[in-house]
Amino acid sequence: MPFITHSKEEEHSIYYEDYGKGQPVILIHGWPLSNKMWEQQVWKLVESGYRCISYDRRGFGISSAPWDGYGYSDLAGDLNEIIEQLKLDNCVLVGFSMGGGEVIRYLTDFGDNRIDKIALVSSIIPLVKQHDDNPGGVPVETLDSIKEALQKDRVGFLKEFSKGFYNFDENAAKDRISQAQLDYDFIVASHASPRATIQTALAWMHTDFRPELANVRVPTLVVHGDGDQTVPIETSARQAAGGIPDATLKVLEGAPHGLHLTHARELNEMLAGFLKK
Secondary structure, eight states: OOEEEEOSSSOEEEEEEEEOSSSEEEEEOOTTOOGGGGHHHHHHHHHTTOEEEEEOOTTSTTSOOOSSOOSHHHHHHHHHHHHHHTTOOSEEEEEETTHHHHHHHHHHHHOSTTEEEEEEESOOOSOOBOBTTBTTSBOHHHHHHHHHHHHHHHHHHHHHHHHHHTTHHHHHHTTSOOHHHHHHHHHHHHHSOHHHHHHHHHHHHHOOOGGGGGGOOSOEEEEEETTOSSSOTTTTHHHHHHHSTTEEEEEETTOOTTHHHHTHHHHHHHHHHHHHO
16 A cells, blocks of 8 residues: 655554646645545546546544644644655645645745646635634634544544534435445544644644635635535635735535535536636
8 A cells, every 4th residue: 555654753653545637636634534536536537638646644544643743834734745755746635624624734835836727625824713803703612622532432422423424314314425435534533643633633624724815826726615514614714815916716506515515516517617728
């Protein structure tokens, strides 16, 4: 199996999958899943003539799980190692939810010489947490309760988490999501490192990317559902699209956070149109 070995303070290995030929499109998964979440996007990108690379964030999937190093600059460093070691150029970075943070931090720390475009899908960018100047954000008390639940009963929390992730009752009734998919997500998420699950949650909860939006100088697609109960659209996509100079916002009416599955066809069409520009 292919791994990228990254040795900075502590050596660790990042598992990746690499299919197809053409312009490289790198898919960065959301919390608390793995590269397996991109099942409905990988085949479409490969069949459309792109080289599709997805990987497991450190601590998730089958990548190794160091004890420390779960800040966004650490995670962006792993992305940079993939780009450098695979000798990739003219890349398109696609970050889902937490993965949007790796995209923006990569541009901050490493620049855009090797990047053609980016896409932020259901992304946490620019800020999750509620502040006086971000009243639409998630209250600190809610974020603290997530941390406490993960520490007390991680698998119990994860068992329920994906229901809100997909607005399950509503979308199951529309045959957009199945109980089997929730069970599968639970298996993937519960397999992740407990330490990584909590530390990366703290990263997406508390990192303010608003000052870094100015570092985005490439065409950007922002896709979000206005039914997202996990990352509210007002504090994320609308602010991101307003703060990134060359950004196009696409809002999927009624779509939940996990629109990569519930609205896979619509998302794939949006990505295809953006990639062809």
